[in-house]
Amino acid sequence: MSAPSTIPAMPQPRIETRLCQLLGIQHPIVLAGMPGVAGPELTAAVSNAGGLGMLAVHAGTPDELRALIRRTRELTDRPFGVFLTLPDSRPYGLPRPGQRARLPADELVDCLEFAESFMEQHGLDHQDESGPPGVIPLCTPAFLDAHLQVVIEEQVPVFAAGLGTPLPDLKVLHDHGILVIAPAGTVRDAVQLATAGVDVVVAQGHEAGGPNAPVGTLPLVPQVVDALGPGLPVLAGGGIGDGRGVAAALMLGAQGAWIGTAFLAAREARLPDFQRRALIGAGDDSTVVTRSITGQPLRTLRSRWTDTWERTELEPLAAPYQARISGPVLAAALSSGRADVHPGTAGPAAGFIRCIRPTENILADLVSGARAALDRPFDVGVHPTPLVQQLRRIPS
Ligand SMILES: Cc1cc2nc3c(=O)[nH]c(=O)nc-3n(C[C@H](O)[C@H](O)[C@H](O)COP(=O)(O)O)c2cc1C
Numbered sequence: 001m002s003a004p005s006t007i008p009a010m011p012q013p014r015i016e017t018r019l020c021q022l023l024g025i026q027h028p029i030v031l032a033g034m035p036g037v038a039g040p041e042l043t044a045a046v047s048n049a050g051g052l053g054m055l056a057v058h059a060g061t062p063d064e065l066r067a068l069i070r071r072t073r074e075l076t077d078r079p080f081g082v083f084l085t086l087p088d089s090r091p092y093g094l095p096r097p098g099q100r101a102r103l104p105a106d107e108l109v110d111c112l113e114f115a116e117s118f119m120e121q122h123g124l125d126h127q128d129e130s131g132p133p134g135v136i137p138l139c140t141p142a143f144l145d146a147h148l149q150v151v152i153e154e155q156v157p158v159f160a161a162g163l164g165t166p167l168p169d170l171k172v173l174h175d176h177g178i179l180v181i182a183p184a185g186t187v188r189d190a191v192q193l194a195t196a197g198v199d200v201v202v203a204q205g206h207e208a209g210g211p212n213a214p215v216g217t218l219p220l221v222p223q224v225v226d227a228l229g230p231g232l233p234v235l236a237g238g239g240i241g242d243g244r245g246v247a248a249a250l251m252l253g254a255q256g257a258w259i260g261t262a263f264l265a266a267r268e269a270r271l272p273d274f275q276r277r278a279l280i281g282a283g284d285d286s287t288v289v290t291r292s293i294t295g296q297p298l299r300t301l302r303s304r305w306t307d308t309w310e311r312t313e314l315e316p317l318a319a320p321y322q323a324r325i326s327g328p329v330l331a332a333a334l335s336s337g338r339a340d341v342h343p344g345t346a347g348p349a350a351g352f353i354r355c356i357r358p359t360e361n362i363l364a365d366l367v368s369g370a371r372a373a374l375d376r377p378f379d380v381g382v383h384p385t386p387l388v389q390q391l392r393r394i395p396s
Pocket residue numbers: 032033034035037058085136161162163183204207208209210211237238239240258259260261262345346347348349
C-alpha cells in the first residue's frame with residue numbers, strides 16, 4: 001500500500017469559554033488596545049488566527065479611521081474591534097473634568113528647560129510639525145463623537161476604550177448591536193463599568209504595558225471576577241506573555257486574556273526596527289512606571305529619558321501638559337532611531353520576546369501553551385533545561 005501523499009494536519013488545541021461565543025471568536029484571546037502599533041495588518045492577523053483583533057487609534061480624522069476599518073475588512077472577514085483613547089483620560093489622582101489641572105508657570109519653565117538641555121546633551125534635533133508624532137495627542141469630546149459615529153456607521157462589532165477613560169453613552173452603541181469592552185484597574189472601577197452597562201470588563205493589572213493601574217494582575221483578576229459575578233465576562237490583562245499566563249488567567253476566573261506586549265513581537269505590528277531590537281533585548285526588569293512621558297503613570301521600557309527624569313527633583317506636569325514636554329524629545333528619538341531615548345511602550349512580558357514572528361504563530365503558541373499548562377500535572381516544569389541548570393554547568 002502506498003504511503004499517503006500528505007500528512008494530516010494536527011488538530012489545533014482548543015480552549016473555549018463563553019466569551020468566545022459572545023465575541024464570535026475561536027480562542028479567548030483579545031489584542032489589547034495599542035494605538036500606533038495595532039493597525040489593520042495586526043488587527044486582521046489576530047482575528048484571522050482565531051482571536052479578536054483590535055484596531056487602535058489615538059489621532060487622525062474620522063475619514064482616516066473609516067479607511068483603516070475598511071482596510072481591516074479587506075484583510076479579514078472575522079470579527080474585530082476598534083479601540084479609542086477617549087478624552088479626559090485621567091486615571092489616578094489627577095484632575096477630573098471640571099477641576100483645573102495645576103500648572104504653575106515656574107514648573108512649566110523648569111520642565112521645558114530640562115527637556116531642552118536633555119536634547120542638547122543627547123544630540124537630538126527638534127522635528128518640524130510634520131514629523132512623526134511622539135506622544136498621544138489631546139483628544140476632545142468632538143474627536144470621540146466623530147470617531148464613534150464612524151464605528152457605528154461601519155458596523156464594527158466591538159468597541160473598546162482605554163484605561164481610566166470616561167465612557168460614551170453605551171445605549172447608543174448597544175442600540176447598534178456593538179459590544180463594549182473597557183478596562184478597570186481596581187475593583188471599584190470594575191463595578192462602576194459594570195453598572196454603566198459594559199459587556200466585558202478587562203481587569204488590568206500593574207504589570208500591563210501602557211497606562212498604569214495600582215493593583216497586580218494576580219490579586220486583581222479574582223477580586224474583579226468575584227465582584228462582578230458569573231454574568232459578566234472578565235478578561236485578564238497585564239503581564240500575560242505566554243500560554244501559562246493565559247492558563248493562569250482562566251484559573252483566576254477570567255474568560256480570556258487581553259494581551260498587548262506579547263503581540264509587539266508580531267511581524268504585522270507597526271513598530272520601527274530599532275524598537276523591535278530593543279524589545280528583543282529587553283528582560284523582565286527592563287520596564288519602569290514613569291510620569292515623565294504623559295504626566296500619568298505609564299509603564300514603558302526604561303530609557304535615558306525616564307532615568308534622567310527620575311534623577312531630577314522635577315515634578316512632572318499634570319496630564320495632558322507633560323506630553324508637550326516629552327513630545328519633542330520622543331519625536332526626535334523616533335526619527336533618528338534612538339532606542340536609548342525611546343525604546344517604546346511595553347510591560348515586563350517583553351522578557352518573553354526572543355524574535356519577531358508571524359502573529360498566527362504567537363497566537364497558536366499562546367493557545368497550545370495554555371492547553372498544555374491546564375492539562376499538565378502541577379509539579380512538572382516546562383523547560384527540559386532550566387536556566388539555573390544551564391548556569392550550574394558553566395565552569396567558574
Ligand atoms: C505599545 C502599547 C501601547 C499602549 N497604548 C495604550 C493606550 O494608548 N491607551 C490605553 O488605555 N492602554 C494602552 N496600552 C495598554 C494595553 O491596552 C493593555 O492594557 C496592555 O498592553 C496589557 O498588558 P500587557 O502589555 O502586559 O499585555 C498600551 C500597551 C502597549 C504595550
